[in-house]
Amino acid sequence: MITAERKPIQEIMNLVSPYKNLLLVGCNECVTVCSAGGRKEVALLSSALQVAFMKSGRIVHIQEMTLERQCDPEYIEQLVPHIDSVDAVLSLACGCGVQEIARRFKEKMVFPGVNTKFMGASERPGVWAERCQGCGDCLLGVTGGICPIARCSKRLQNGPCGGSSKGKCEIGPDVDCAWQLIWDRLKALGLQERYETLLPAKNWRNGRGGGPRKIVREDLM
Amino acid sequence: MEDFEPVIVAFCCHYCAYTAADMAGSLRLCYPPNVKIIRVPCSGKVDTIHLMQAIKGGADGVYVAGCLEGDCHFKSGNAKAARRVVYAKRLLNDVGIEPERIEMIMMSAGMGERFAATAEEFTAKIRGMGPNPVKLMRATAIRDPHNVSPAHKESAAV
Ligand code: SF4
Ligand code: SF4
Numbered sequence: 001m002i003t004a005e006r007k008p009i010q011e012i013m014n015l016v017s018p019y020k021n022l023l024l025v026g027c028n029e030c031v032t033v034c035s036a037g038g039r040k041e042v043a044l045l046s047s048a049l050q051v052a053f054m055k056s057g058r059i060v061h062i063q064e065m066t067l068e069r070q071c072d073p074e075y076i077e078q079l080v081p082h083i084d085s086v087d088a089v090l091s092l093a094c095g096c097g098v099q100e101i102a103r104r105f106k107e108k109m110v111f112p113g114v115n116t117k118f119m120g121a122s123e124r125p126g127v128w129a130e131r132c133q134g135c136g137d138c139l140l141g142v143t144g145g146i147c148p149i150a151r152c153s154k155r156l157q158n159g160p161c162g163g164s165s166k167g168k169c170e171i172g173p174d175v176d177c178a179w180q181l182i183w184d185r186l187k188a189l190g191l192q193e194r195y196e197t198l199l200p201a202k203n204w205r206n207g208r209g210g211g212p213r214k215i216v217r218e219d220l221m
Numbered sequence: 222m223e224d225f226e227p228v229i230v231a232f233c234c235h236y237c238a239y240t241a242a243d244m245a246g247s248l249r250l251c252y253p254p255n256v257k258i259i260r261v262p263c264s265g266k267v268d269t270i271h272l273m274q275a276i277k278g279g280a281d282g283v284y285v286a287g288c289l290e291g292d293c294h295f296k297s298g299n300a301k302a303a304r305r306v307v308y309a310k311r312l313l314n315d316v317g318i319e320p321e322r323i324e325m326i327m328m329s330a331g332m333g334e335r336f337a338a339t340a341e342e343f344t345a346k347i348r349g350m351g352p353n354p355v356k357l358m359r360a361t362a363i364r365d366p367h368n369v370s371p372a373h374k375e376s377a378a379v
Contacts (some may be wrong), residue, residue: 009315043274044270047277051273054354059358
């Protein structure tokens with residue numbers, strides 16, 4: 001999923017303080033799963049903001065809505081009946097959702113209420129960790145299902161580096177060394193010989209190095 | 222302000238605090254009528270949103286009363302509630318409201334006296350803190366629905 005974290009309340013207040021009528025829009029997908037921008041977080045932020053504004057002597061009207069997905073134009077259309085009655089939109093979706101709203105409603109200011117973080121997985125309740133950087137040329141098939149791009153601090157393709165110690169990465173005692181994980185996994189799979197094969201230099205143009213990317217599927221057009 | 226009587230919302234777990242409230246009743250113990258009890262099946266049912274909505278709605282103080290540590294009927298509901306109370310306190314702090322307006326309290330079903338004493342102490346504490354600032358604003362808003370207090374009129378433009 002795409003993970004996100006709510007921005008500090010004060011920052012959000014600074015963003016929206018010139019407005020009196022806000023549309024606070026959540027998204028039912030990734031940000032719901034990582035508890036940053038679903039229906040519940042919309043309600044929570046709405047009450048927190050209203051309390052904060054009332055405390056400073058203002059009433060701000062906040063309409064709450066949570067779309068099935070904010071990164072799909074058909075769902076964004078559901079905002080049409082509400083958009084004229086508000087001064088600005090505060091979105092709790094990832095950056096994709098915020099931009100879709102901005103693209104659809106050219107005359108309306110839209111603000112992000114969360115910081116979009118990374119593509120990750122839930123390790124246990126309340127903990128999410130980075131797992132993929134969308135490099136565009138997946139290596140998991142040769143690294144035993146553990147991503148060296150997202151999980152090795154140096155994105156080494158042939159690790160580990162000299163900083164790997166007792167299974168941990170040199171950047172911090174809480175960070176697993178991805179290459180230790182890869183080695184352990186290959187060993188468990190009986191595929192140690194794979195480790196001997198050097199991976200060639202990666203073509204970073206498949207990732208962000210090649211500029212903004214697009215997927216085009218003519219069969220679906 | 223002298224005649225200020227706080228409104229307190231108490232989310233009480235069915236298996237302990239609510240039963241303790243019953244017990245307080247049977248023992249004919251007095252506790253302040255300020256405390257409005259909401260019975261929940263487990264304190265773990267109480268979410269941060271309920272706490273925040275209570276404050277937004279004008280409650281001067283809110284507490285969650287769950288079972289004693291390790292005694293939750295559903296294993297860990299009280300521990301979860303305690304963590305949500307901490308989160309709600311942090312949120313209150315972020316929006317400039319005293320975090321002490323929300324508390325977690327633990328007691329067993331047999332603690333009728335503790336229930337009454339807690340209600341008494343919490344009400345006294347909140348009485349000392351004065352009204353929830355939101356309540357004052359709500360009252361103004363009801364008088365003037367287009368409310369924007371004069372001091373803030375300019376900042377509320379658009
Ligand atoms: S190798 Fe690339 S696509 Fe595969 S998980 Fe890692 S970053 Fe993602
Ligand atoms: S210690 Fe391991 S994870 Fe950290 S940079 Fe070196 S190889 Fe990568």
